[in-house]
Amino acid sequence: KLMPSRICEGFFATKRFDREKERRIPMISVSALLETSHRIPNLDYHILMRLTLKLTNDFSQLEQLYRLMCFNVFSHNRDDHSKNFSFLYNTKDQRWRLSPAYDLTYSNSIGGEHATTVDGNGRDPGIKELLAVAKAAKLDLKKSKLIAEEIQEKTQPLLKMSIQN
Numbered sequence: 624k625l626m627p628s629r630i631c632e633g634f635f636a637t638k639r640f641d642r643e644k645e646r647r648i649p650m651i652s653v654s655a656l657l658e659t660s661h662r663i664p665n666l667d668y669h670i671l672m673r674l675t676l677k678l679t680n681d682f683s684q685l686e687q688l689y690r691l692m693c694f695n696v697f698s699h700n701r702d703d704h705s706k707n708f709s710f711l712y713n714t715k716d717q718r719w720r721l722s723p724a725y726d727l728t729y730s731n732s733i734g735g736e737h738a739t740t741v742d743g744n745g746r747d748p749g750i751k752e753l754l755a756v757a758k759a760a761k762l763d764l765k766k767s768k769l770i771a772e773e774i775q776e777k778t779q780p781l782l783k784m785s786i787q788n
Contacts, residue, residue, distance in 0.1 A: 640711070640722060640723045640725075641711065641722070648711050648712065648713075649711065649712035649714070650709050650710065650711050650712070650722060651709060651710055651712075652705065652706045652707075652708065652709045653666070653671065653674065653705040653706070653708040653709065653710075654704070654705035654706040656674065656678075656710075657674075657705065659705055660705075661704040661705045661706035661707075661738075662704075664704070664732075664733055664736065664737075664738045664739070664740070664745065665705075666704070666705050666738070666739040666740070667739060667740045667741070667742070667743060668688075668692050668739055668740070668741050668742070668756045669742065669756055669759055669760075671688060671692075671708060671739065672685055672688060672689075672756060672759065672760040673760075675688050675710075675721060676760070678710055678719045679710070679718065679719050679720055679721070680718075681718075681720070682761075682762075684720055684721050685760050685762060686762060686770075687721050688708075688721060689753075689756070689757055689760070689762055689767060689770065690770060690774065691708075691721075691724050692741065692753065692756065693753055693770060693771045693774040693775070694724070694727070694774055694778065695727075695737070695739075696737075696741060696748050696749070696752075696753060697771075697774055697775045697778040697779065697782070698727070698729065698778045698781070698782055699729050699730070699731075699782055700727055700728060700729065700730055701730050701731055701732035701735070701736060701737045701738060701745075702726065702728065702730040702732045702738060703732075703737055703738050703739045704732075704738035704739065705738075705739070707725065707726045708721075708722075708739075709721075709722040709725075710722060729782070741753060741756060742755040742756050750768070750771055750772070750775075753767070753771045754767060754768060754771070
């Protein structure tokens with residue numbers, strides 16, 4: 624939703640995903656889970672994949688994280704630190720799941736590199752590194768390649784437009 628403003632076209636607002644009416648949904652960030660600072664780049668998507676599988680025991684959650692990783696790479700969101708990945712707890716079925724993605728924006732981050740490396744590469748990860756993470760997570764490589772290419776195709780025109788403006 625775009626909130627009106629007198630100084631610009633408007634401000635983006637969204638519904639909180641950690642609330643259900645007045646009830647808080649238990650949520651924990653990767654930073655809190657691993658007891659690590661989000662200010663120091665010390666995370667790789669390999670670790671995030673393993674943590675996600677351990678916590679959720681659900682391969683669909685790995686695919687969701689893979690899609691987010693691809694988006695972060697191709698949209699130049701290098702602010703992908705450990706506080707920007709979280710899990711929500713469903714008290715009814717007593718299961719964790721990835722939270723919806725948040726804080727998604729074009730950014731250079733520390734030293735111009737991703738805060739979370741992709742197969743060890745923070746400066747310029749691409750399809751090769753994305754597929755290495757997918758392979759290690761035992762995701763279907765053919766599907767993973769298609770997902771990466773689709774996200775790259777959809778984000779590149781928007782990225783070019785953002786950089787030009």
